[in-house]
Amino acid sequence: MKKSIIIILGEPNSISSEIFLKSINYIKKTKLNFIIIGNYSLLKRQANYLNLKLNINFSFSNVYNLKDKKFNFINIDYNQTKPFDLRSNKSDIYIKKCFECAVLLIKKNLASGLVNLPINKSKFTKNKYHGITEYIADKTNNKNRENMLLFNKNFSVLPLTTHIPLKEVYKEISYKKIEKACKNIKNFYSKTLKRKKYKIGILGLNPHNGENGYIGTEEKKIIIPAIKKLKKKYPIIGPLSPDTSFLQREKLKIDILIGHYHDQILTTFKTKFNFNAINITIGLPFIRISPDHGVGAEIIGKGIADPKSFIEAIKFFSKYDF
Numbered sequence: 001m002k003k004s005i006i007i008i009l010g011e012p013n014s015i016s017s018e019i020f021l022k023s024i025n026y027i028k029k030t031k032l033n034f035i036i037i038g039n040y041s042l043l044k045r046q047a048n049y050l051n052l053k054l055n056i057n058f059s060f061s062n063v064y065n066l067k068d069k070k071f072n073f074i075n076i077d078y079n080q081t082k083p084f085d086l087r088s089n090k091s092d093i094y095i096k097k098c099f100e101c102a103v104l105l106i107k108k109n110l111a112s113g114l115v116n117l118p119i120n121k122s123k124f125t126k127n128k129y130h131g132i133t134e135y136i137a138d139k140t141n142n143k144n145r146e147n148m149l150l151f152n153k154n155f156s157v158l159p160l161t162t163h164i165p166l167k168e169v170y171k172e173i174s175y176k177k178i179e180k181a182c183k184n185i186k187n188f189y190s191k192t193l194k195r196k197k198y199k200i201g202i203l204g205l206n207p208h209n210g211e212n213g214y215i216g217t218e219e220k221k222i223i224i225p226a227i228k229k230l231k232k233k234y235p236i237i238g239p240l241s242p243d244t245s246f247l248q249r250e251k252l253k254i255d256i257l258i259g260h261y262h263d264q265i266l267t268t269f270k271t272k273f274n275f276n277a278i279n280i281t282i283g284l285p286f287i288r289i290s291p292d293h294g295v296g297a298e299i300i301g302k303g304i305a306d307p308k309s310f311i312e313a314i315k316f317f318s319k320y321d322f
Helices: 016-029 040-050 092-107 132-139 166-172 175-192 207-211 218-230 242-251 262-273 308-319
Strands: 004-008 034-038 059-061 071-075 111-116 147-152 155-159 200-203 236-240 256-259 278-282 287-291
Touching (some): 016 040, 034 092, 092 111, 092 132, 132 278, 147 175, 147 262, 175 200, 175 218, 175 256, 175 278, 200 218, 200 242, 207 218, 207 242, 242 256, 256 262, 278 308
Parallel strands (some): 004 034, 004 111, 034 071, 111 287, 155 256, 200 256
Antiparallel strands (some): 147 155, 278 287
């Protein structure tokens, strides 16, 4: 049976179902097979509420009995009578079961990739993991091998730390983490994207790269020595001053920027690319992607959610062989 891409339908009361429903016509045209994981009854109710068509001929199955069809659907129990219940706070067990099912499929080598639609991380991981990136890595026996890459075909960014308090960031910067990021980027760009040439820029942590230790010492003690050593193996430059890094990356034709904390690089990246980007977990033996946005709490059920980032995720799986 042809390997498939898993789609987890995401948070029940969010824009996830709308994004999926608006993407169906594109998904049907691809040459990929899919395993959809979610609650079918709720998806149907939400489609009716949003006046969107659920025109897919699903083959209902389970982890142990997948059909050789374009669309397998694995139904996960979830008891909700309203199409959307914005007061509901009971999705954590449901989401956990969806991901457990996906992990089992990955471990059984029945799927070559995973897309999860937006998840409320605070409900699901309950502070045990910083995010879905770390959860997926741990559950597939790849803990601490992963990095989060915000990807656009023209430019990408990678934060060394993800969802941690700003006051903890400096403690988490190390040679090993910079080396791991460079290694994962090299493997991703050379093996998955089949790109021989690419350039990595590494940011400093402090304003003006610490001004030779006057503002901070992380550059002198950790970042600069790491860059000098890793230059022998990876196409890296830096440290780049954080405040001008996005200007420098255009001038120096940098393909990937490595930053040290979430908002240091994601804020400008998201402003520039908006929905033309996806969140990829690299460093795993499979590809995991999510749209580069959240659950859209303020627009749930309004019919105005933009499916572009999710479609970009499916396009990625269609374009690259892994």
